[in-house]
Amino acid sequence: MKPLHSILTALFLLAATSILQAEDTLRWELRVDGLACPYCAYGVEKKLKAIDGVRQVSVDLEKGIVHVEALPQTEITASRMETLMRDAGFTFRSMKQLP
Amino acid sequence: MTKPWFNALLLLLPSWALAHDPIFGLGPHVLYKGGVELAAEWHGEPDSNESGLEITYGMTGDWALGAEIPLDGGDAGDSDLFSKYRFWRSDSLGVQKSAAWLLRYDGDRRTPAWVHGLAWGYESRRYYGWASIRYRLPQENGQDLKPGDAWRLDLVTGIRPWLTDYLEPDTVFMLELNGEGSQRARLEGTTLARSGGRRWFLSPGIFWTLRNFAIKAGVQIPLSQRMNDPSLELDYRARLTLEWHY
Numbered sequence: 001m002k003p004l005h006s007i008l009t010a011l012f013l014l015a016a017t018s019i020l021q022a023e024d025t026l027r028w029e030l031r032v033d034g035l036a037c038p039y040c041a042y043g044v045e046k047k048l049k050a051i052d053g054v055r056q057v058s059v060d061l062e063k064g065i066v067h068v069e070a071l072p073q074t075e076i077t078a079s080r081m082e083t084l085m086r087d088a089g090f091t092f093r094s095m096k097q098l099p
Numbered sequence: 100m101t102k103p104w105f106n107a108l109l110l111l112l113p114s115w116a117l118a119h120d121p122i123f124g125l126g127p128h129v130l131y132k133g134g135v136e137l138a139a140e141w142h143g144e145p146d147s148n149e150s151g152l153e154i155t156y157g158m159t160g161d162w163a164l165g166a167e168i169p170l171d172g173g174d175a176g177d178s179d180l181f182s183k184y185r186f187w188r189s190d191s192l193g194v195q196k197s198a199a200w201l202l203r204y205d206g207d208r209r210t211p212a213w214v215h216g217l218a219w220g221y222e223s224r225r226y227y228g229w230a231s232i233r234y235r236l237p238q239e240n241g242q243d244l245k246p247g248d249a250w251r252l253d254l255v256t257g258i259r260p261w262l263t264d265y266l267e268p269d270t271v272f273m274l275e276l277n278g279e280g281s282q283r284a285r286l287e288g289t290t291l292a293r294s295g296g297r298r299w300f301l302s303p304g305i306f307w308t309l310r311n312f313a314i315k316a317g318v319q320i321p322l323s324q325r326m327n328d329p330s331l332e333l334d335y336r337a338r339l340t341l342e343w344h345y
Binding site for chain 1: 119128129130131132133134185192193195222224264267269311344345
């Protein structure tokens with residue numbers, strides 16, 4: 001019985017940690033113009049992932065949207081995103097934090 | 100019949116194409132700042148072929164520098180150096196229009212030359228269009244032979260038949276109209292009658308990518324050839340490029 005209890009406790013702690021980690025990130029939505037092809041959009045992903053604290057990046061080419069998931073202390077500001085998108089070869093338009 | 104080397108090489112202006120640039124023509128694409136692109140290229144004609152490695156570095160989001168090193172029939176001294184600067188860019192949702200200026204030093208020891216180029220491009224989720232012009236100015240090479248100036252003109256259209264998501268394989272089909280020509284070469288001050296000429300090609304091609312890896316392939320089919328040496332007329336030309344950026 002004791003080993004089963006230990007396994008269940010470990011699983012519970014693992015699940016709780018995962019939930020806490022998931023809740024611990026903030027999500028952003030960036031409007032970026034010029035995103036026509038996936039091969040070229042790789043530069044956006046690479047630039048964003050180079051920022052400390054950024055956990056996840058995804059690109060919606062049809063909508064011109066870049067989704068960013070980052071730790072709360074990560075500096076995701078409009079001016080930083082503007083510079084970053086220019087360095088990646090695209091034009092930053094706007095951003096908003098998702099609930 | 101063996102082609103004189105100075106004639107065979109005259110019209111082979113290197114393409115130096117980045118990303119979604121055309122296969123034989125030029126486009127205005129550069130590389131993101133701090134990015135590195137490696138490309139292995141093979142270029143073939145009925146009785147000759149050559150291959151090379153190309154490395155490019157993104158100095159800024161609009162300026163890239165690079166070098167091309169021949170893998171066969173040359174050495175490091177034959178390497179090319181190039182710079183491409185995107186001086187205009189206009190972005191809207193899913194569309195990028197841009198223009199770039201190219202400068203390349205073709206380091207071939209037998210025919211060193213400067214190549215200037217101007218490229219304009221329209222890129223959208225569905226359609227592509229490019230136009231470019233290049234001019235090759237041969238330099239004094241310490242020999243008595245001087246190749247003639249050469250030019251290339253390219254008009255290209257492309258289509259992405261299937262709109263895929265970011266991480267899915269992506270395919271673009273291209274159709275190029277490539278024109279090229281050169282003046283006659285001069286040997287010890289005498290013009291060589293059997294040198295230079297003009298050609299036009301129709302060139303279908305494909306650009307296939309998966310995230311940051313690309314395969315580009317195309318074949319040039321002659322439409323018209325008015326070479327001053329008929330032995331220089333070609334049946335086809337082909338190009339294959341494997342490209343990876345990170």
